Amino acid sequence: MAELNTESTTPTVGVALLGMGTVGREVLRILGEAEQDFTARIDGRLEVRGVAVSDLSKPREGVDPALLTDDALGLVKRDDIDLVIEVIGGIDYPRTIVMAALNAGKSVVTANKALVAAHAMELADAADASGADLFFEAAVAAAIPVVGPLRRSLAGDKVNAVMGILNGTTNFILDAMDKRGASYDVMLAEATELGYAEADPSADVDGYDAASKAAILASLAFHSPVGFDDVHCEGIRNITADDIAAAKAAGCTIKLLGICERLVDEESGDESISARVYPALVPLSHPLATVSESFNAIFVIAEHAGRLMFYGNGAGGAPTASAVLGDVVAAARNVVHGGRAPGMSTYANLPIADFGAVRTRYHVDMTVQDRPGVLAEVASTFAAHGVSIKTVRQEENVDGARLVVIxxxxxxxxxxxxxxxxxxxxxxxxxxxVIRMEGN
Structure with missing residues (x-):
């Protein structure tokens, strides 16, 4: 419950900020610079009453040292804290703190995709039990507003698919490979130098970051519990300059896609969910093909709303802070005025489909002997396994012949x-x- 300011009738919402990395610093800066605006939007004053950091000895320019603590758990348990902003990252430690806050009836705003993907239902149940809010717009694509629309704007519709570019680092690498003809290794090195990729780029290039976001999107879109382990995940390490050139020849570009799809069995009519991340050929005519550099975009197909696309900065301190603070305004208004935001709806509880049952198109690139009858053998093999060929392109090769089958x-x-x-x-x-083809 927000307390009344002793100098006025304006209620005050006590805030705990957990984490002072790139996003935490931006959150604190914007809160300070736009204090009056936030007060007007909330009908109450936001007051940061504590900032949890891992190292108290590190200089924190512009931050009152009296606010700093290395005891995050103790901070969120204080009676003067109404709202917790978690931007620490990781899973186990933040889970303990966020659960403590929610169990105490304190609303939480988090940008932590890994935490939400791993423990969404546990966190949602804790929020429901105590009547607190749990917001996580920034956990998916930073400033791009997609969580809110899925939870609220499309709540009266049936979402059939969500497909998107969910990781800026991999999009930067693949976009540059496409435009410059450079190799994966060269572009990874440049992405690291520019700060797009971490020293250990595994979370990005192996698809884990996108898979966490796909799990969250699938849970929201299909009203069913979907965790990180339910997402089939492949990265971009094996994409070569030859693959990029082959994609161009097919009128496509290659993107790392997160795909969440409602599947319907043709015989029984039973529904299931596919959530997957992998590099795929996307036709140049598709809106996602035009998403360049480190931008993100999410394409939603709903039964009544039709096709929607959300586009923008999917990472970075200021864009992520923007999404965090949008949630802070909503959560703080509920603290001041009462009420509660929609929670996680899992009423559909759809099963996760076996990955082998997923249907898509494929671009198969092979080297074969350069002699008569080979194409017939290859075509017969595809037909024997129930795979229909759409097109075949043959090129001469020093090692024989190159066949590209779509x-x-x-x-x-x-x-x-x-x-x-x-x-x-x-x-x-x-x-x-073998590269999948999506968006057609």
Whole structure:
């Protein structure tokens, strides 16, 4: 409950800020610079009463030392704290603190995608039990407002698919490879130098960051619990300049996509969920193909609203802080005026589909012997496993001939079996790459 300011009738909301990294610093700066605006928007005053940091000896320019503490758990348990902003990152330690806050009836705003993806339902249940709010707009694509629309604006619709570019680092690398013809290694080095990629880039380039966000989006879109471990995840380390060139020849570009899809069994009508992250060919005519550099975009297909796209900065201190503070305003208004935001709805409780049942198109690049009859052998192998060929392109190669096959829609299982069979053919020297095709 917000307390009344002793000098006026304006209620005051006590805030605990957990973390003073890039995002935490921006949150604190903007709160200070726009104090009057926030007071007007909330009908109450926001007062930061404590800032939890890991190292008290580190200089914190512009921060009152009296606010600093290395006891985050003790801070959120204080009676004068109404609202907790968590921008620490990680899972286990933040979970303990956030759960303590929610159990105490204190609303939480978090930008922590890994935490939400791993423990969304546990956190939501704690918020429901105590009547607190749990907001996490910044956990998916920073400043791009997509969590709110899925929770509120599209609550009266049926979302059938969410597909997007959810990681700026990988989009920067793939976009530069496409435009410059550079290799993956060269562009990863440049991304690291520019600060887009961490010293250990695994979370980005192996798809884990995007998978956390995909889990959150699928949970919201399909009203079902979806965790990080439910997301099929592949990264971009194996994408080569040859793959980029082949994509261009097919009228496409390559993007790392997070795809959340409602699947319907044709015979039974039963629904299930597919959540997956992998590099895919996207037609140049698709809106996602134009998303360049480190930008993010999320494409939503709803039954009645149709096709919607959300685009913007998906990372960075100021954009993420913008999303955090949007949630802070909503949570603080509820503290001041009462009421509560919509919680996590999992009424549908749809099962996670087996990845082998997922259907998409494929771009299969292989080297074969340069002799008559090879194309017929290859086509027969595809047909034997129920995979229909849409187009075939053949090029001369110093090692034989290069065949690029683009399929019609087929299941992952059928395609995997086809590739295994191709590799057993004497005529096929190697299968250079298999890349999925989405957005068509």
């Amino acid at each position: 399929t019609h829609h087929a299941t992952e299982q059928a395609l995997e079996e086809t590739v295994d069979a191709l590799m057993q053919l004497e005529a096929v020297k190697n299968v250079r790459s």
